[in-house]
Amino acid sequence: MSDRTERRGDTAGAGSLPGRVPLRPPANPVSRKAIVMWLLDGLFWSVLLVGGAFLLSGWIGDGRWSWLPEWLADGAGWLPALTAVLVVPAALAEPFWRYAVHRWELSGDVVYARSGWIDRQWTFVPVSRIQTVDKKQGTLERVLGLATVDIRTASHAGSSTIKGLDYGVAAALAERLAQRAEELRDDAT
């Protein structure tokens, strides 16, 4: 058994170039408008965080938190700037990064989707196990004409959410999945 371990360990270790998961990317990208959505989303949170940092630094500056070490209290003024430096580039990079990662595909009666940016996630949901297919639109998505398709099975780990699809694409996908799932109806829970 230890032989096998080593071998397997090697394929996993040496063959990679870590970061090479032997799965091909799904065929379809999401809508380009999703970049705008993620961008707006990221900026919203950036503003919120930087604003929060600003308030916090204001409180610290008031000298109420006398137990803080001297250097920290003095440096409080830099807090909003620091937050901005950390958060804003991330918010700007995230949408494009996500656009590169987020892809989906329906073939062989399996929904295959990839998502994430720093962290990644691949989901495989066979149509025969689907229980519900939801098509959702948040406010921002409505403005941009986007939609999210929520594919659920009896298990959270066997479910998939595809964000940032064009509304028409999402509607067609949801429709097709619902129809196909009905055909393959299978009480496997």
Add this chain to the structure above:
Amino acid sequence: MTGLPGPPDQPRDQHADPHADPHADPHADPHADPLAGPSPEGPGPRDAPGPRAYGPPPVGPPVGLPPAGPSLRLSPRVLLTEPIRTLPSLLLPLTGVLFLGGFSSGSFGWAAFGLVGSVLYAVVRWATFTYQVIGDRLELTRALIGRSVRTIPLERIRGVDVSSPPLHRLLGLAVLRIDTGAGGAKQEGELDGVTLVEAERLKAALLWHARARAARRAGARGTVAAHGGGPAGAAVTVPAGPLPGSPAPAEPVPAGPSPVAAVPPTRHRTGEALPERVLFVVPRRWLAYGPLSGSYLLTPFAFVAGAAGLAFQWGSELRIDGRIVVGAGEWLWGHPLLLAGALVVLVLAMPVLGAAMYAVFNWDFTLRARDGYLVAERGLLTRRSVSLERRRVRGFELVEGLAERWAGVARAWAIVTGLGDSGTRGQLLSAIPRRTALDVVREAVGPILTGLRPHPPVARRRRLFRAVFPWLVTAACAAVAARAWPPLWWAVAVALVLAVLGVPLGLDRYRSLGHTHEGGRLSVRSGSLRRSQVVIEERAVVGWTLRQTWFQRRAGVLTVVAGVGAGSGGYAAIDVGEAQGVAFAAEVTPAWLAPFTEDDPPS
């Protein structure tokens, strides 16, 4: 479209869900048409015209199922239990009223009014609540002010629990809970206060329907699970009473109230001679293993906390001045010896009280196989019995704590589809020696899988890092803070000790990691302080999630989560090699992943 991914690669396992894999039976295809006539095994209740799908099987006199059973009430004896149960909650207000009123006659009047009111309320509740089986559904009707009817389709019923708390036991009553797998207590039916006899009768009747439904559905598919545990082919004799089924035999309970319920129990499935079989009774001396799990060891502290909470609550009710409490606390603080003594007593009480508590809950833990159900029964004061439909059992989980592993002890849970609160309800075995546990589980569910494939060495590094690093960071932070406030050096020392202990912990966590796939079932294992190995049938898998954090990507590993519509919903193989993980999922469900894998991992 490359063909259907489903059935062809599904396992033909013994617990074949007749509905889930129509191809399990070689005769399946000729009978795929529901109108193709009954299959040889003859699922009893065939689809008769009309909605009464649960008609009697063609055994014995063909008695039609009455469209509606009689409308029944709970036992009048609940009139005794209800007020007694509501009494504690009434006690405080009542005492309060007496105190406030200075024990005047008027205050006694109010108190009496409260008591009478609670009794009256119980009477009204009893009188207005009825339950009735109408055709293919159970209706619980409460006509208090408005009329609320909860309808539970019989085919939704996945299990029936009968339990009797101490007071109920005294009066020969039971609480019957109907599990519909809908999730959320609101959706489930509860009959609090039926007689034991009625509980058994109703349970048998409701479960009979569930099995009949399964058989009918299997019949409609022309498929019969060729397995003794399968519910199909149920040859059930229906007594001419209002409801089919008599209480399960081998219980010291007289046959149901129905006068004809004495019809000989020809209700075995084909292939299983005994209607009930005791799989295992945990010997009482093994109750001593209970405290090893650790959770029961905290019992004394829970008691103290509960007592303190109660004291505070009652203190405010009884208008004890807060200063007295604070004063008592200060006095106690002023006598550290006393405090230390109390602590020592508590610590010494840990194993004793823990064992006692464990014994109360797990007394005579019994696992039975009965009529396609696994029945787990336990408890000293409250006897709790949980029925798990075998058809829905998809696997099991074997759990061993650190101390339990040292003692060679394990606990087991069943993984059942659509079972709410599976943590408490799904338990198959209390803590017993691992070898015995595996034997019992093999008989009840299936054998365990051994020869787990290890995860790549880089996973060991990650486990170590995660067990040690957080404590080092804590120590560093504490050290910085300790320069301002010296007592914190203690925290630094503790964090450093924990960091050192993290080394063996991390190594052991890595040793626990493993996954495998064999004979239509897959297994994953992880954890050290609570090591858990899960064995599930591959047909229970409803999807896959592969996750990779940035750190995992740099290490070339990922986490593979098998989505399972049972138990906790997903079971993860943590830190599998990238190629290994994809290969694992592809091995279990080839058709689902084949279109998307790259044949040759880049090298």
